Amino acid sequence: MSDKVIVTTTVNGEEREATVEPRTLLVQMIRESLHLTGTHIGCDTTSCGTCTVLLDGRPVKSCTILAVQANGRDVLTVEGLEGADGLSPVQEGFQEEHGLHCGYCTPGMMMTVTALLEENPHPSEDEIRKAISGNLCRCTGYVNIIKAVHYAARKREGAAA
Amino acid sequence: MLPSTFDYVAPTSLDEAVQALAAGAGDAKIMAGGQSLLPMMKLRLASPATIIDLNGIAGLDTLEESDGMLRIGALVRHADLERSELIAERYPIIHDAAQRVADPLIRNRGTFCGSLAHGDPAGDWATVALTLGAELHAVGPNGAVVHSALDFQTSMFETQLGMDQILVEARIPVPKAGQGSAYLKIERKVGDYAAAAVGVMIVLDGATITEASIGLTNVGPLTIHAAAAAASLVGKSIDAAAAIEEAGRLAMEASQPSSDLRGAEEYKKDLVRVLTKRAVRKAGARAQGKEA
Numbered sequence: 001m002s003d004k005v006i007v008t009t010t011v012n013g014e015e016r017e018a019t020v021e022p023r024t025l026l027v028q029m030i031r032e033s034l035h036l037t038g039t040h041i042g043c044d045t046t047s048c049g050t051c052t053v054l055l056d057g058r059p060v061k062s063c064t065i066l067a068v069q070a071n072g073r074d075v076l077t078v079e080g081l082e083g084a085d086g087l088s089p090v091q092e093g094f095q096e097e098h099g100l101h102c103g104y105c106t107p108g109m110m111m112t113v114t115a116l117l118e119e120n121p122h123p124s125e126d127e128i129r130k131a132i133s134g135n136l137c138r139c140t141g142y143v144n145i146i147k148a149v150h151y152a153a154r155k156r157e158g159a160a161a
Numbered sequence: 162m163l164p165s166t167f168d169y170v171a172p173t174s175l176d177e178a179v180q181a182l183a184a185g186a187g188d189a190k191i192m193a194g195g196q197s198l199l200p201m202m203k204l205r206l207a208s209p210a211t212i213i214d215l216n217g218i219a220g221l222d223t224l225e226e227s228d229g230m231l232r233i234g235a236l237v238r239h240a241d242l243e244r245s246e247l248i249a250e251r252y253p254i255i256h257d258a259a260q261r262v263a264d265p266l267i268r269n270r271g272t273f274c275g276s277l278a279h280g281d282p283a284g285d286w287a288t289v290a291l292t293l294g295a296e297l298h299a300v301g302p303n304g305a306v307v308h309s310a311l312d313f314q315t316s317m318f319e320t321q322l323g324m325d326q327i328l329v330e331a332r333i334p335v336p337k338a339g340q341g342s343a344y345l346k347i348e349r350k351v352g353d354y355a356a357a358a359v360g361v362m363i364v365l366d367g368a369t370i371t372e373a374s375i376g377l378t379n380v381g382p383l384t385i386h387a388a389a390a391a392a393s394l395v396g397k398s399i400d401a402a403a404a405i406e407e408a409g410r411l412a413m414e415a416s417q418p419s420s421d422l423r424g425a426e427e428y429k430k431d432l433v434r435v436l437t438k439r440a441v442r443k444a445g446a447r448a449q450g451k452e453a
């Protein structure tokens with residue numbers, strides 16, 4: 001009902017609970033209840049992809065999903081990318097190849113790219129461009145972002161070998 | 162931006178969902194992908210008192226062929242269609258459109274059936290459903306109802322679907338021997354609706370077109386069924402340039418675009434003419450196995 005609801009979600013591998021109104025958006029729960037502010041709010045109109053998180057492994061716009069819809073499901077945010085042995089290949093790629101300028105789109109961009117590499121470990125430039133076409137960057141012109149993804153793909157391959 | 166407050170109901174069966182919708186008495190809304198409904202609620206263009214979320218109902222994600230029909234359940238997402246091998250192999254028009262609807266993130270949530278129920282003449286799936294002659298299977302308090310995709314939209318954002326009905330699945334006849342299809346869309350950028358788009362389905366016997374169907378996206382108050390353009394092709398050769406030219410002209414005549422930020426009326430009309438010709442040729446090449 002429009003009374004508050006309890007949402008239990010696995011966030012970055014940890015079970016988290018939040019009490020929210022049904023109208024609370026997933027991005028608001030992540031930022032304001034769980035205090036994970038790495039996920040940014042950009043356009044707030046389903047256009048820019050800045051708020052991208054992985055819901056059960058699929059990149060989605062967390063400004064256009066209700067928090068209650070994540071109940072019982074798995075959410076990965078940018079804070080969950082780093083592993084026990086440091087930055088993930090994608091994070092390292094963005095750092096090494098300067099895949100960011102102002103950094104605002106970066107968390108969403110990295111989430112989309114993380115999902116892409118899970119599905120397609122060796123994407124072509126075209127495949128990368130297509131995969132990130134829902135994530136807007138207004139600074140870099142995407143060239144270094146693409147280099148960062150290629151870097152991450154090589155790095156993952158090295159790590160697997 | 163926050164939507165207004167609402168009651169949230171998450172039924173686990175279709176029966177429960179139908180009951181909740183009836184109980185909502187016109188002020189309840191079904192949510193499938195939420196990729197049109199939530200943006201509207203955030204802008205307060207919609208403020209339903211109750212949201213009935215379909216996502217917890219098992220069995221609505223059917224995507225398969227059975228009894229001569231392709232079944233697309235209410236929770237089949239745009240991305241499911243984009244990635245499906247069955248679709249890539251047998252339904253090129255769906256495969257084409259699936260890569261052009263909105264953007265990859267929206268495609269992970271939005272549904273084929275939700276797009277039809279939304280009744281937006283800018284929606285790509287309404288044109289695909291119309292072109293392929295889909296049956297739209299719904300359920301309401303009085304049981305099952307079947308609508309036709311040909312006349313499903315009644316006015317902008319209005320459809321045949323009753324306020325108390327849930328669209329359960331779209332059923333599309335499996336392709337006939339000699340069938341080919343295509344969907345061509347011009348958009349300003351990824352994530353934008355079409356400036357104009359055209360869906361074509363044809364059936365060939367040798368080089369002769371024996372059946373044709375043409376739908377137009379975002380060039381009028383409704384998704385447009387360009388019946389005269391399609392009829393003009395029947396009996397003609399797929400290699401007859403004059404016949405294809407004429408179909409393009411008739412499709413253009415059927416369109417009623419208005420000038421806006423996506424382009425002037427004259428430009429959009431010409432897009433319809435050119436896209437129709439290209440889509441007919443592409444559908445023909447696919448029917449003859451000359452193109453994937």
Ligand SMILES: Cc1cc2nc3c(=O)[nH]c(=O)nc-3n(C[C@H](O)[C@H](O)[C@H](O)COP(=O)(O)OP(=O)(O)OC[C@H]3O[C@@H](n4cnc5c(N)ncnc54)[C@H](O)[C@@H]3O)c2cc1C
Pocket residue numbers: 045046047190191192193194195196197198199200235261262263264267270271272273274275276278279283284285286322326327328329352353354355
């Ligand atoms: C930025 C942006 C760009 C977009 N670009 C495009 C585009 O280029 N082409 C395009 O076609 N679409 C586009 N869309 C719309 C998108 O494809 C939506 O996913 C789709 O229109 C609605 O599907 P949904 O499942 O998200 O429906 P919802 O948002 O859940 O619902 C939409 C409406 O349909 C009703 N409804 C949904 N499912 C059912 C059902 N099973 N039974 C009864 N009623 C139902 C709801 O009550 C609501 O009124 C875009 C959306 C955004 C935000």
